[in-house]
Amino acid sequence: MTATLAPTLIRQDGRDKVTGSGRYAADLTVTGMLHGAFRVAEVPHARIRRLDTTAARALPGVYAIITAADVPEVRYGAFLKDRTIFARDVVRWEGELIAAVAAATPEIAAQAAALIEVDLEPLLAVTDLETATRPDAPLVHAEWATYEADENLVRDGNLASRSTIVKGDADGGMADAYIVVKDRYVADGSHAVPIEPRAILAEWQGDHVTIWSSTQVPFAARSGVAETLGMPQNQVRVIVPHLGGGFGAKCELGFEPQVAALAQTAGRPVKVVFSRREEFLLPDHRRERMILELETGVRRDGTIVARRAHLIIDNGAYSMDEPFLGQMAAMFAVGPYRIPNVDVSADVVYTNTQPSGSVRAPTGPTTCWALEQHHDVVAERLGLDPVEFRRRNLVHEGDTGPTGQVFERIGALETLEHAAAAIGWGRPLPDGEAIGIATGWWPSFPGASGANVTINADGSGTIVTGAQECGTGAVMALPILAAEVLGMRPDEFRILYQDTDAGPYDGGASGSQTTFNNGRAVIAAATEVREQLLDLAADLLEANRADLELIDGMARVKGSQTSSVSIADLASQAAGAGLLLGRGSGEPPPTPAVETANCVGRLGAESFAAPTFFTHAAHVKVDRDTGVVRVLEIAASHESGVVINPIGATGQIYGGVAMGIGQALSEGVLLSEDGRQRNPYLLDYKLQTVADVPPIHVDFVDAPSPTGGPKGLKGIAEPPCVPTPGAIANAIVRAAGSRVRELPMTPERVWRALASTNGEN
Amino acid sequence: MRYLVTLQVNRTSYPVELEVGRTLLSVLRGELGLTGSKEGCDDSECGACMVLIDGRPVNSCSYLALQAAGRQITTVEGLASGTKLHPLQQAFLEHGAVQCGFCTPGMLISATALLAANPDPTEDEIRAGLSGNLCRCTGYVGIVAAVRSAAAELANAD
Ligand code: FES
Numbered sequence: 001m002t003a004t005l006a007p008t009l010i011r012q013d014g015r016d017k018v019t020g021s022g023r024y025a026a027d028l029t030v031t032g033m034l035h036g037a038f039r040v041a042e043v044p045h046a047r048i049r050r051l052d053t054t055a056a057r058a059l060p061g062v063y064a065i066i067t068a069a070d071v072p073e074v075r076y077g078a079f080l081k082d083r084t085i086f087a088r089d090v091v092r093w094e095g096e097l098i099a100a101v102a103a104a105t106p107e108i109a110a111q112a113a114a115l116i117e118v119d120l121e122p123l124l125a126v127t128d129l130e131t132a133t134r135p136d137a138p139l140v141h142a143e144w145a146t147y148e149a150d151e152n153l154v155r156d157g158n159l160a161s162r163s164t165i166v167k168g169d170a171d172g173g174m175a176d177a178y179i180v181v182k183d184r185y186v187a188d189g190s191h192a193v194p195i196e197p198r199a200i201l202a203e204w205q206g207d208h209v210t211i212w213s214s215t216q217v218p219f220a221a222r223s224g225v226a227e228t229l230g231m232p233q234n235q236v237r238v239i240v241p242h243l244g245g246g247f248g249a250k251c252e253l254g255f256e257p258q259v260a261a262l263a264q265t266a267g268r269p270v271k272v273v274f275s276r277r278e279e280f281l282l283p284d285h286r287r288e289r290m291i292l293e294l295e296t297g298v299r300r301d302g303t304i305v306a307r308r309a310h311l312i313i314d315n316g317a318y319s320m321d322e323p324f325l326g327q328m329a330a331m332f333a334v335g336p337y338r339i340p341n342v343d344v345s346a347d348v349v350y351t352n353t354q355p356s357g358s359v360r361a362p363t364g365p366t367t368c369w370a371l372e373q374h375h376d377v378v379a380e381r382l383g384l385d386p387v388e389f390r391r392r393n394l395v396h397e398g399d400t401g402p403t404g405q406v407f408e409r410i411g412a413l414e415t416l417e418h419a420a421a422a423i424g425w426g427r428p429l430p431d432g433e434a435i436g437i438a439t440g441w442w443p444s445f446p447g448a449s450g451a452n453v454t455i456n457a458d459g460s461g462t463i464v465t466g467a468q469e470c471g472t473g474a475v476m477a478l479p480i481l482a483a484e485v486l487g488m489r490p491d492e493f494r495i496l497y498q499d500t501d502a503g504p505y506d507g508g509a510s511g512s513q514t515t516f517n518n519g520r521a522v523i524a525a526a527t528e529v530r531e532q533l534l535d536l537a538a539d540l541l542e543a544n545r546a547d548l549e550l551i552d553g554m555a556r557v558k559g560s561q562t563s564s565v566s567i568a569d570l571a572s573q574a575a576g577a578g579l580l581l582g583r584g585s586g587e588p589p590p591t592p593a594v595e596t597a598n599c600v601g602r603l604g605a606e607s608f609a610a611p612t613f614f615t616h617a618a619h620v621k622v623d624r625d626t627g628v629v630r631v632l633e634i635a636a637s638h639e640s641g642v643v644i645n646p647i648g649a650t651g652q653i654y655g656g657v658a659m660g661i662g663q664a665l666s667e668g669v670l671l672s673e674d675g676r677q678r679n680p681y682l683l684d685y686k687l688q689t690v691a692d693v694p695p696i697h698v699d700f701v702d703a704p705s706p707t708g709g710p711k712g713l714k715g716i717a718e719p720p721c722v723p724t725p726g727a728i729a730n731a732i733v734r735a736a737g738s739r740v741r742e743l744p745m746t747p748e749r750v751w752r753a754l755a756s757t758n759g760e761n
Numbered sequence: 762m763r764y765l766v767t768l769q770v771n772r773t774s775y776p777v778e779l780e781v782g783r784t785l786l787s788v789l790r791g792e793l794g795l796t797g798s799k800e801g802c803d804d805s806e807c808g809a810c811m812v813l814i815d816g817r818p819v820n821s822c823s824y825l826a827l828q829a830a831g832r833q834i835t836t837v838e839g840l841a842s843g844t845k846l847h848p849l850q851q852a853f854l855e856h857g858a859v860q861c862g863f864c865t866p867g868m869l870i871s872a873t874a875l876l877a878a879n880p881d882p883t884e885d886e887i888r889a890g891l892s893g894n895l896c897r898c899t900g901y902v903g904i905v906a907a908v909r910s911a912a913a914e915l916a917n918a919d
């Protein structure tokens with residue numbers, strides 16, 4: 001960890017959080033505030049025949065009720081504008097909003113929402129992924145062809161988008177292969193489950209609105225409100241109080257427009273706080289259900305010659321970022337391996353279920369779980385050790401990726417060797433225990449981002465940024481970078497963040513991109529201040545500017561003990577004249593060039609910018625009688641370029657691994673026949689507890705990327721949940737002899753796999 | 762029907778008028794303005810709302826406010842002494858036990874109860890003691906380490 005700058009950073013927001021004085025969105029109250037509640041469809045697919053709010057309006061304490069009729073008719077969506085903020089004519093999933101109520105108390109609001117009369121004519125629900133695109137399937141969106149969409153989208157009826165990667169000649173490769181292995185995996189959807197259910201409070205003054213929201217992406221929320229309510233962005237201010245986790249579920253536009261419109265109609269501020277059930281059912285960000293068919297041709301020596309894959313991905317009822325995620329899944333189905341011939345397609349299909357959307361490393365863990373099991377099947381057929389199989393196929397510097405990018409210095413292979421060594425690969429284990437391994441990759445996301453840095457009259461520093469802190473500590477680590485540029489300590493800075501009227505634009509707590517992009521912006525802003533300080537110091541010390549350095553809170557002539565002036569003194573001088581103000585954004589590093597002539601459905605990120613590589617090894621114990629799998633130990637090795645804040649980075653690995661274990665073993669959306677969720681409660685949707693999570697060994701491989709973020713770093717927050725389910729799956733089969741091809745690998749499914757007689761792994 | 766009762770929270774008396782069905786959590790967060798205790802589920806499943814009642818950890822979302830009258834209630838706001846953090850709070854900061862912080866109030870309360878009952882817990886005892894508190898961010902690693910370190914600190918202070 002060469003670039004470690006702050007071995008034990010204490011988070012600026014930590015004291016707020018441990019004392020209980022930090023406010024989250026649900027904790028806020030403003031004068032005159034009402035409470036809001038939503039009326040949702042509660043059926044998967046229906047035509048709205050009649051909607052009558054008369055009885056609800058008559059309830060004492062009700063101030064306003066709004067439906068689609070009360071807001072502009074605007075269709076929105078990132079790549080495919082297929083949805084409105086309230087249902088119009090048809091409801092397409094059980095969590096779709098029909099109306100919103102503002103009332104004096106949460107109880108009255110809920111009561112009034114229930115009193116709204118909704119006459120629904122049931123329509124056939126599309127829930128099965130494989131039959132959804134058959135010609136005889138009912139259409140989820142009868143008017144799909146009229147929707148505005150990204151011109152690169154390939155779509156047709158219930159096929160919301162198709163992305164392909166075609167490279168070389170897959171047919172020829174398969175024909176030349178020594179063996180060809182083909183198999184199929186099915187994964188349930190799952191949830192992000194931040195412990196904070198979301199809350200939104202909107203208050204109008206004049207023609208502008210302030211929205212306090214538990215969003216991960218305040219700028220996207222702002223532009224979404226402006227788009228759907230038809231107002232300029234500068235009349236919408238989104239402030240995020242402390243955010244109680246998001247993991248992707250609080251990305252994109254949330255429920256801000258509805259609450260803003262409700263507050264405007266009521267003429268009073270309105271707050272909506274979700275119950276846990278609502279937090280499971282209403283967000284349009286569920287981890288996607290998937291079916292994965294994988295086929296690999298290998299030579300006798302174990303090198304892969306061809307990959308075919310067909311993925312079917314549940315889009316749910318509306319498309320948020322899912323078409324883009326289909327494209328990502330296609331990249332993950334190739335994986336960080338050298339494969340000359342590739343033919344992969346990913347179909348994102350509409351169903352009458354909750355919309356899918358980014359949940360920590362969207363499509364990553366599920367695809368890696370299937371692919372890495374598939375790779376172990378291939379290795380087994382060849383009689384090769386799984387680690388050796390990966391060693392022979394992983395990408396190296398100079399290799400070409402699935403879409404033609406040429407890899408810079410990377411550490412994929414090192415992560416494999418380190419994880420294998422840390423877990424003790426090959427060591428003898430008691431009966432019923434085994435070790436499995438899985439490797440994966442994930443991109444960084446270069447993008448625009450801005451920050452301002454000032455030095456106050458007393459020499460203390462302030463960073464003002466639009467970046468969003470979701471808990472990872474990425475924003476909390478920004479002072480490390482400013483401090484290094486200015487020769488100060490990180491704790492001499494305060495950060496003002498996640499307020500769209502205060503800081504310049506940032507993409508938000510999404511795509512693990514905060515340090516990558518906003519770190520660059522903070523360094524650029526601090527560098528401007530540095531120049532200003534050096535100018536002042538050169539005058540004052542009558543020294544040549546080039547001979548000066550900023551160090552230990554001083555500007556001094558390099559090497560001199562006497563010729564120096566403190567930054568505080570310089571700041572107090574500047575306070576009377578030219579202020580110390582820096583602003584920065586910096587040029588995002590380029591994404592690698594690509595060869596995608598034969599590919600369709602390309603929506604950006606066709607190549608992986610500054611990709612990160614990682615391997616997890618899992619040691620598990622399987623109880624053959626019950627199918628219960630216990631994870632005893634995980635070794636996680638990650639190449640994330642470099643690590644600048646170890647306490648933050650290891651924290652991401654620990655949390656990601658725990659989430660990965662959950663997705664592997666216990667977390668899955670149970671759907672009824674007609675597509676309704678049967679387990680929207682923490683009692684039935686099981687997260688890992690402290691008693692479940694095993695010891696986790698963390699290792700970082702250094703490989704600073706020339707096209708990475710500051711110091712060559714790469715994104716780190718999402719990847720740690722990616723390879724865990726695959727490593728556990730591969731351990732299960734080695735421990736118990738049967739492969740589990742359904743996710744999550746619940747005791748019942750493991751038990752059934754063990755009981756099945758075919759004995760095939 | 763409303764009852765006038767006095768709640769003793771963090772050594773302060775709060776007279777409040779309450780309906781029978783009100784949960785302690787809603788009164789703490791509402792009438793008393795003590796929003797440190799969080800609501801993660803309202804169903805006794807996450808532990809974010811945990812408070813001490815006469816030293817025992819309780820999910821305040823599933824505890825009637827009226828039942829708490831006459832008892833000593835401690836919330837996360839009552840752990841520090843003035844501006845001096847409790848050793849558990851300090852250890853949570855130093856060990857990376859806090860990320861989003863939404864589970865933190867409940868975790869700290871749970872850990873306080875654990876150390877009061879068992880000042881020198883083993884790792885397994887710590888894990889058992891905190892198993893009613895869900896955290897989605899940390900994988901619990903920093904939390905367990907923080908409790909262990911605070912236990913040592915408290916033992917040295919005695
Ligand atoms: S809010 Fe009380 S246990 Fe979750």
Ligand code: FES
Pocket residue numbers: 195244245471858859860861862863864865895896897898899
């Ligand atoms: S720190 Fe976020 S839930 Fe525990």
